[in-house]
Every structure is written in structure tokens, then in C-alpha cells.
Amino acid sequence: MNSTRIAARAESASKIYGSGENEVRALDNVSVSFERGKFSAIMGPSGSGKSTLMHCIAGLDSLTQGKVFIGETDLSELSDKEITKLRREKVGFVFQSFNLIPTLSAYENITLPLSLGKKSGDEAWIKQVIDTISLNDRLEHRPSELSGGQQQRVAVARALATQPEIIFADEPTGNLDSKSGSDILKFMRRAVTDLKQTILMVTHDAVSASYADRIVFLADGHVAGEMLEPTPEKVLDYLKHLGE
């Protein structure tokens, strides 16, 4: 596989909590890579290690053993300061909740990673992103004046603003009604297809996962399998078998 096509990967990644009898292997020797320009999803039941895997690849958490890379950068070799800078410049985040700073306006939230790095960013790009989320008239509003769906759209725009190597989305529709949820998913899909961005999403919802190009299934800290061009039916069917 050509390495320049890989946005992020894990090599023999293990994450162990506790020791001895209480030892919990959240990740057990996981090797997986995610392609640039694709919408990937990680699925698995609660406790399968899907969130841990994402946190470790994103540099929010550190591995017990193994390595993770963003592009060609080995995160295990970086200091906290360097990882912070990497998160700011090469990585975008969309969380389930607590996505926005309540004291900043929608626009300030979108440009936050750029402002933190004292960069102005690519203005044409930011304008394009904002146009895509169609929140032009609400940019000066505070998060508390936006609906849940609008807040998540701002969060996705923020993740896109720096044109990162990869965007991590952790259950981005978990707190939304199905209409707003599907809006966000469509919007993420468009970011990948039209804007050539890379997204890695963690979800346990088959419908959400079906928006992805590829799904990696995790169970008990292992990669249990993967699926290309998923549909909700195929995913549900697979999950049914995975449970057996």
C-alpha cells in the first residue's frame, strides 16, 4: 500500500488499563490504517475499544505498546506541546457534545484552532466551508442561541477550517434527532466527496455507518473485520453475525 495515501494508521497498538488480575486490554495488538480522501467508520459494541482506538490515533491518549501515525508523523516521538500543535494543525475533531466554547460566537468557534495557532488560514476555504454548512446568517450567534443540529454543523466546520490531514468524529449524531443527524452525515459525506477531506467516525449506529466508504469492526480490542461500500442492511446483518 502506498504510504502517501494513508492519512492515519496504528501499528500493533495496545492499550492496557490496570495490571495483574485487574488488567483490561482495551486494545490488543491492533494494526489498521485509514486512507486519505475517504470516509471511514469504526463500529463495535460498547467496550470494544473503538473510542480508545480513535483517542489514541488522534493523540488525545497514549498507547501502552505500539505506534500510531498521522500522515508520516509518529506520535509516540512527540512531546505534549508538539502533539498539541499537531492536533491544532493536522487534526479536526467533532465530539458527541461539548463541542463549542459557549463564550465565543459561531464564527470564532470555527476559526478557533487557527486563532490558537495565530494563523488566519485560507479565507476562501473557510468561506467555502461556511457556505456548505449554510449558517451564514448565524455566524455572530453564541452556541446557546443555536439548535443542537446547528451546533454540530459549526463543530464540523471548525474541524474542516484548518484543512486537516484527518477529521475524527466521535458519535457526532449521538445527541441529535434523526433529521439533524442525517443532515450532519450528509454534510460530512459532502466534505469527503466534494472537498476531498478525510474523516474517521466512531459510531454504533448502522445507519450512520452506512454513510462511510469503509467500516472497520472492532470487538474486545481486536479488529473483527471490515466492510466496503456498506448499506444499513449489510451492516445490521454483519453485526448480527458478529454477535454470534
Added chain:
Amino acid sequence: MFRLSLKMTLARKGRLLLTSLAIILGTSFLSGTSIFSATINSTFDRLFTDIFREVDAYVRSTNSVDTGFGEQRASSPVSALETILKVSGVSAAVGDMQSYARVIGKDGKPLGEDQGPPTFGGIASSSAAGLWNVETGRLPVGPKEMMLDRATSEAGKFVIGDTVRVNALTGTREFSLVGIANYGDISSPGGATFALFDQPTASEFLLKPGFVDAFLVQGDGTLSDEELAKAINAKLLRSDKLETLTGAQITEETTSQIKKVLGFFTTFLTAFSFIALGVGCFVIYNVFSITAAQRQRESALLRALGASRRQVTNSLIIEAVIVGVLGSILGFIAGIGLSQALSALLNAIGLEIPTTGLTINTSAIVSTVLVGTVITTLSAILPALRSGRVPPLAAMRETALDTVTGLGRRVRIGVLFLVVGVVGLLAAANGAKVIFLGLGVLAVFAGVLVLGPAISRPVAMLLGKPISKIRGVTGVMSQQNAARNPKRTARTAAPVLIGVALVTAFTALAASIKGEIRETIGSSFRGDYALSVDSRGFGGIPTIITDKIDQLPEVATATGVGFIAAKVGDESPFILVFNPKTAKGLYDLEMIEGRQSSLGKNEILIEQDKSIKKKLPVGSSVQVTLIDGRTMQLKVAGTYKNAYGNYAVSRELFEGSTTPLFDSFVYISTVEGVSDENARKTISAISSDIGIGTLESRNEYIDSQAAQVNQILALIYGLLFLSVIIAIVGIIITLLLSVFERRHEIGLLRAVGMTRSQVRTMIRWESVITSLFGAVTGVLLGIVTGVVIVISLNESGIRGFTLPITSTIFILIGSFIIGVIAAVFPAWRATRTNIISSIASN
């Protein structure tokens, strides 16, 4: 419910600790002050009980003047001693003296300091009634011999056989040291120095031949002390004007006099401890308000599970009582340490008060714990009621930001307070009673504090503007965070506001007093040099030294100014004593009517306002009684406007009096053509010979006199320091709670690329904005208060208001630093926020 509250209280150790910290600080000063007062009181009790241990009766003059700062009493004729000794029941009696005498060390410098413990001269006697025991050597006999107390002999490295120079009222003499003495079992009571002579030498050298201060009498055991005193009284000559007290009475009286003076001081300390407590109240109230808001979900859950409003409210109040008791007990313990710190502070600024041991009264413990618990509980009532009002549904909602509700009502109440305050201040400025000033200041403070939450948001936004410009989005977030909870910001800034306002007001007042001193001295003193002594009402520059300086060939004129207690009409003030013959062109009272230089022996000058107030115009006469009991009618010969005393008399008035007369200042003009070096050399040859006084040029003297205000200012700063500490702790606590409350936000910021140092910057500037909000409003309030105090004290001699610009700048810089310091720990905590748990957990 009580068990549940107890459990919930103990489960939150961090919150418990923070709340207790505020209470500990608030109450520690209170307990520190009461322990300190009790300790000085018992020290003096013990000291005087020791001193008068062997004394069964005490004979003294009936003539005295009580100025309100201690009593001054006339001397007694030695001739009465024989009468006393003849009284049956008396086994021994001896003259006692505690006059001014200063031992000059081998290096030519006097022992003891101008502002230190007193330097005494006294009588050494073989009589069993005497207080001194010979340790080595023998008693002094005749005009050439003396004895020293052991501590002084050691300090001066004097041994028996040495020649010792001593300065006293009648000049400087040399004596041969023949003995070393102990005072009972003590080597030197209270750090004072003692030079001891036989009675005739002591009287002649220290006071006046044939006179002593009083007599100490010992009984033979046949009579009770009361009977002994009565028997002596019956035999005393009426013309001698003497009275007899029992040993217990004189101990009691001396102690209570000292306590009265110390009483002013402890009241002063207590006032500052209540300021600290008030400041602490704000911190406690703030902590309860924030934690009540943070536990809103917990309260709502309790309500949803069936707890009544009352139960939810009570659970918070129970928590407050528990924390209050705990905190005040710890505060009391901290107060023990603080009482030592108070002693150290007073020593450091030169107000030495002897304290031995540590006296802790049960009442001090009880009152501290009671006050601490009550204020804690009161501070918790409002937040507790608010908690009770939380609807059960809030359990399901996100924690809401706290918003200012009823802004209109708040503004109305605040403005009402302000108006009342301003009316009070205006009344005070126009001559109403001082109480109006106090209430006015209080009402203005209350008004500002009530208005705080209404103005904190705009002011914080304004103060944060430059920071958001410099620091970009990090600064914007600091600015927004400082402004997002206006109530919280206002409550956090309130202790800073109070502290800064008081510091500013006192600094402004001090600057005005300094300005006034400069002007008063500047316009009254016209000479080239001044010799001054800060004697605290004991001793000074003997007038014969003044005359000696006057006679120097290099000196054109030297004139002395002293102060002495006297009864004038119905008052007992210190009156100004000067020499009209030499004062001309050197010391100018700025006469309005009459002439200063022609003031006669039977005349008096009165300060103009006083003359109007007391209805004593020029030409009228007033009755004056001196300490020695001499009463005379003095004619008012003129009025003046510029001096420290309200009455001025000629020093001729004291000729032939047993009252020792000292000058506090000697003003000197030199003969033209005498060099500075030469003038200083010849004058200080005399002044250093007597071992006291500071010789300064006119400018130096004016500077140093004005700088005396700094000592009191330093004391006030020292006492306000604790309030400042409480303010800092208040900011720390608030920031810690805010950091905890915003952990999701901080986690998110870290996730999207905020570095640890940016997190620290964000918290630091929020802290600085909060602190500056308090400081800026405090400085404004302080200046207003200062102006009003100066205006209303106009009559007491302060005329102009001086704005202390540099001090104000320093105060603002100081508040900035306070903000930075207070942020250190909370900022560190914020950088330790775990990103995953604060974001992922919901």
C-alpha cells in the same frame, strides 16, 4: 437528612477544604487579636504585680493631670519620708523615682533607642522597702557614685570601677560605677535601662533637690495594708498634698492606666480584624453560591427523588454549620500563630510591646467559633434558599450559566445606598458629627457592592480589551470568562475592592497629613537646623542643652519647643511651651492677634478656632493648673493659627516648678558665614554629648517629620495585609471552582489545539481582569473616601487633600500582580485537565 448532609459534606473533601480555608482566614485575625490583647494584658498584670510585690503602701502627690494618654503626677517632698517612718506599723520606707536618665555607652553612643523602651534614673537604697537588690559591689553613696541594672551593665560592657557618663534633666555628668543591681529577680523589667543613685544625688541630678516621685512603704505585719494606708494618711502633712494607696491599689491603678492606653490600640486592631472578617464573608458567600450552582443537578435529583424544598435547603445549611464550626476552630488555632506575627509586625515598625508567654481565654475560643459559625451560616442562607428552589426537572438539564436577575431592582437598591451615603458624606464634609462620616462611607461601600454585579460585565469587558488585542483568541476567552458570570466576578472582586479602597483611603489620608506637616513646619520653622527627639512623652532635650546651643559662637539663635500636660479650663491637653525671647525669626506661630515675642509669664496664646470655640478671646483669662498643682489665671494675649498645640505658654511659667521641662525640638539658626560642616560639628558636639536627638538641616528635618506618618501607615498596611491575603485566596478558590466547572470546555480547547501555556495564559488574564476590576473600583472609592475624610477632618488641622499618584499606580500594579499570583495554582490545575474524561464522559 442530617446524616445524609454530613455524608455529602465529607464526601466532597476539596469543596470542604476550600470553604474552610475562607473561614479559617476570616476568623484567624479575630482570634489572633484577642489572644494578642489578652497576652499583653496579662504580661503587664504580671509585670506590675512583680514590681509592687513588696510594696504594702504607696505615698504620692495628690496633684496630677490626666491627658487621656496616661496620667502625669507631681513630685513629693523628701521631708515627708520622716513623717512616714514615724507611723507605727511602718517598718521601712524609701523614696522612689522613675525619671529620665540616659546612660552613654563606652563608644559615646547612648544605650537604648529614641523610640525603644524608656531609660530611667532612680534611687538605690538599703531600705527593705526599696525595689533594687545589690547583686555585686555596693550601694552608691554621694554625688560621684552610681549603680546600673545588670542587663544595662552587660549591654554597655560596664564593670565595677568604670566611669559612666549619664545624661539627665540637669545635664551630663560622670559617675563611678560601684554596683550592679537586680530588680527583684528580674535583671531589667521590660527592656528599660536604669541608672541608680543615692536619694540626694538622684533628686538633684534627675529632678529637683528635695523631691522624689513617690514613697514605697513596707509594713511590719501588725496592720493590714488598708489599715496601714489609713494610718499613714492620718499623719501626712496637709500642706505636702500627699495621699496613700495600698500596694494592691497602686498595682491596679498602674495596670489599668496601661491597659487604657493599650485599649485604644486593641480597639484599633479589632477594627481591622473585623475588616478581615467582612472580607472573608464575601469569600465564604461566594464559595457557597458557586458550589450551590454546581450541585444544582444533585439538588434537583434529591427533589426528584422526593426531598422537600426545606430538606434541600437544610442540607446546605447543615453543611455550612459543619464547615463553620470546623473552619473557626482551625481559624482559632491559626490565630495563635497570627498573634505572634502581630507582635513581630509591631516590633518591625518600632512599636515594641513586651509580651511573655501566651494567654488564651476561653471567651476568645468561644467567641471566635461562635462568630465564625454564625457568619458562615448566614453566608450560606441565600445560596441554600436558591438551591431549594431548583425544580426537579433541572436534574435532566445542562448546568445553566448564572445570570443576573432583577438587575433593575439591584440598581435601584445600589443607587439608594449610594445616595444615602453621599448625603451622609456631604453632611460630614459640612461639619456634621463623625458618625455621619462613618455611616456615609459604609453606605457608599454597600452601594458599590450591591451595584457590583451590574457593572462587572461591562467593566470586565473594558479591562479585557487590551488583553484580547495582545493575546488574540486566548485573551478574548479570558475577557469573556471574566465577564460571563457577572455576579461571581463581582463577589470575587469585592474583597480586592474593599482592601484596595482602604489602602487608597489611608494612603491618601497619610499623604494629606504629610503635606500638612510639611506646610506647618515649613512656615513655622525658619532656621537652618533642627535638633529633634521622638521621646513619646518621656524625657527629651533638657532646656539647659537648648541654652548651651544658643550660646555657641557659631549659632545665632537656638530656641526650644516642648509639650507638657496641664489643665486649661475644663480640658487637660498637652500645651506647647516655648521661649518667646529666642523664638523670634526661628519659630513662628503665625499670629493672628497679639505678638508672640512679647508673651509674658502670666499670659497664654490660643489657637484661633479654639479661642472662638471656648469663648476665650484676647483679653479674657483662663485658669491653668500645672502638674505640680500650681493654679493660676493666665491672660489670653493673642491668637495664632499654625501649631501642633491649641495652647502655647512661655517656658518662664515653669521657673521654680518641680515639673521637669524638656524640649522636643530645638530650632537653630547659624551665624552667617559658618559652614555647614562646622555648624554640624559644633552643635552635634553638644547634642551627642547628651546622647539624644537627631540634628538635621531644615529640609532634612521637614522630610523626617513628615515621614513619621509612614510608621502608622506601615502598621495599617500590615494590618490590611491579611485582608489582601484573603482576597487572593478568594480569587484562587473562585478560579479553582470555575476551572472545575469548565473542565469540559478546557478539555475541548486542549483537544482542538490549545497548548498548556495558552491554558495558563487564559486563566491568568481572567484572574488579572477580576483583580483589576476590584482594584479600579477600589481606588476610585478609596480616593472619594479619602477626600471626604480629609475635608471633614479639616478642623483637626488638615486642610488640603493630596492625591498620592505614585502610590495609586503602585496599588494598581500590586493588584495586577495579585491577579497573576492568584492564578498560578488554578492555572496549573487547568493544564492537568484530562482531555478524554472531560470530553468523552457525558
